[in-house]
Amino acid sequence: MSTVYANPYLGRFSGRTAVITGGASGLGKAVAERIVAEGGQVSLWDLDADGLKATAAEVGAKHTVALDVSDQAAVAAAAEAANQALGRIDILVASAGITGATAPVHEYPLDSWRRVIDINLNGLFYCCREVAPFMIANGYGRIVNVASVAGKEGNPNASAYSASKAGVIGLTKSLGKELATKGVIANALTPATFESPILEQLPQSQVDYMRGKIPMGRLGEIHESAAMVCFMASEECSFTTASTFDTSGGRTTF
Incomplete structure (x- = not known):
């Protein structure tokens, strides 16, 4: 039995709803813009209450929550x-994150x-823990956890960030296997560095x-990773779970 999907630029997310963390700026905002433009509704979560309010008005978000994840x-x-x-809740895009200090492990x-x-x-x-039960109850869901190539390779002087993103990859692989028969797909995005406000947290040398x-x-550019996230969050991504999608300009090959 074949499945016919909507034209991705004419309502790919029609009737779908998404929670997007880190939704006030950067990748979260870019993904929200695309999902709304393609017919979906979004709930934006972010620590930045002022930025959240402005972004919600700009992208047409239905719901917002100012919180610390x-x-x-x-x-x-x-x-x-x-x-x-x-x-x-059909979709979770977990993109909230920080870089932390730039220092060697012993310091x-x-x-x-x-x-x-x-x-x-x-x-x-x-x-993931709090949103997944809603998806399981509905028999449908797409979870996109934003990791990093640093979680695969490890960046020097960024041990906390690298370790946290490696953990995201491992968590996603476990989660995807757990949900594989429940109609819920869970994958991780592993981008290389892309132009984003998060770079302001880093020294230029890094x-x-x-x-x-x-x-x-x-x-990379935000729209490149946003496009991949939107595929991962769509019905089109139907037979890949517990995996990683790479947007690294060739940096990672596994």
């Missing part, structure tokens, strides 16, 4: 509120290590190092 109780409440506001600040792990890994786990590792010789 490292607060499990807040995430649980946000998931319930989003489900009520949207009527269901890495303990507070920065804890904060990176709390947001990038624990926070993403909380989001950005230059990461650019130098990309065979294409340039940083």
